[in-house]
Amino acid sequence: MANTASARKRIRQTAIRNERNRARRSRxxxxxxxVEKAIASGDQAAAKAAFQDAQPEMQRAATKGVLHLNTVSRKLSRLSARIKALGAAAQG
Structure with a gap:
């Protein structure tokens, strides 16, 4: 149990930050x-639209320190490649 005022404040701050980060990660x-559902459906236009919505949210999570920047970059790169492959599969 926290004995000092600063320790009690730190517990309050941690709880608030934890809740905020959990919400951001869930989002x-x-x-x-x-994006995954759009890719699975095979609709490249829908996948691109979902990807455009997801991208800033993921970058924001990286900026806030919820996710590591390299993790976000890797996931975005792989999703982008899968969406691009949908177009190639449709043409070829």
Missing amino acids: VGTFLTK
């Missing part, structure tokens, strides 16, 4: 799920 997951 990113929701956007990723939408």
Whole structure:
């Protein structure tokens, strides 16, 4: 149990930050799920639109320190490649 005022304040701050970060991580997951569903459906236009919505949310999570920047970059790169492959599969 925290004995000092600063320790009690730190506990309050940590709880608030934890809740905020959990919400942000959950939000990113929701956007990723939408992109995955669009890719699975095979609709490149829908996948691109979902990707455009997910991208700033993921970058924001990286900026806030919820996710590592390299993790976000890797995920975006792989999603982008999969969406691009949808177009190539449709043409060829």
